[in-house]
Amino acid sequence: MILKYTLLLTAFFLSPLALYAQPLKIVAAENFYGGVAEQIAGSSAEVTSIMSNPNQDPHESQSNARTAKKVADATIIIYNGLGYDTWMEKLLGADKKSNRVIINVAQLVGAQEGSNPHLWYDPKTMPALAAKLAAILHRPEAEVAFFESMQPLIEKIKRLKCITAGMKVTATEPVFGYMASALGFQMLNEGYQQAIMNDATPRFQEIVNFEKSLTDHTAQLLFQNSQTINPSTLRLISIAKQHHIPVINITETEPPGAKSYVDWMMSQLEEIESSLPAH
Numbered sequence: 001m002i003l004k005y006t007l008l009l010t011a012f013f014l015s016p017l018a019l020y021a022q023p024l025k026i027v028a029a030e031n032f033y034g035g036v037a038e039q040i041a042g043s044s045a046e047v048t049s050i051m052s053n054p055n056q057d058p059h060e061s062q063s064n065a066r067t068a069k070k071v072a073d074a075t076i077i078i079y080n081g082l083g084y085d086t087w088m089e090k091l092l093g094a095d096k097k098s099n100r101v102i103i104n105v106a107q108l109v110g111a112q113e114g115s116n117p118h119l120w121y122d123p124k125t126m127p128a129l130a131a132k133l134a135a136i137l138h139r140p141e142a143e144v145a146f147f148e149s150m151q152p153l154i155e156k157i158k159r160l161k162c163i164t165a166g167m168k169v170t171a172t173e174p175v176f177g178y179m180a181s182a183l184g185f186q187m188l189n190e191g192y193q194q195a196i197m198n199d200a201t202p203r204f205q206e207i208v209n210f211e212k213s214l215t216d217h218t219a220q221l222l223f224q225n226s227q228t229i230n231p232s233t234l235r236l237i238s239i240a241k242q243h244h245i246p247v248i249n250i251t252e253t254e255p256p257g258a259k260s261y262v263d264w265m266m267s268q269l270e271e272i273e274s275s276l277p278a279h
């Protein structure tokens, strides 16, 4: 009876997460989500990111035994969803532990099935993840700090958009899609990009149209994903260079030198700003 009462009291006063042995373990499928988790959790959790190799294409990733162990030991798991990290879904499906928190970012932001999976390039995604994590970890002050850290990026997007809105651009892979929309760019050759993302061969006509958009200067910038390079994308990059169309390097995962998500996004936007045609 006493034991039962104690258990009831414990369940009442402690959140489910507090019942776990410290420190709390958070596993993020990708390092950009892990970075935000670190910002929110501070020293209250140990964060591990699985995908962080800038020379690897995360779309092609597989899991191994070490990853499986990390995921099995975690209390909070963050992954992108939308077919981007199906290896994580497989690991979670194999391990039916009920008392852990799983955050599927695509579901969190209400992304539709089949939409561009590179959700972290949408400036609305990380604040949503930060709010969710702050609520779980009971750290509202960390959410406020994260929101403040986002302001320079929001301001930068607003300022750049005055110049970039309506500009036609193209890309080798859809990684930059959401940020391109936020900047008001008009994206060309999306069918080609979709094929490259899925490791498929683009249709002949898509390649012809892409090359034409560079040779006739319809596209004013070319975004290239340095983590999904192949002979076809290399050829487009070289055509762009021959025609003096600025090529902007975009990375799929957060590069080792970046101090934070905002720092990473800011440096990419600065590269765009300095490559824009004179206005």
Ligand SMILES: [Zn+2]
Residues within 6 Å of the ligand: 059, 118, 173, 174, 175, 197, 225, 228, 252
């Ligand atoms: Zn990608």
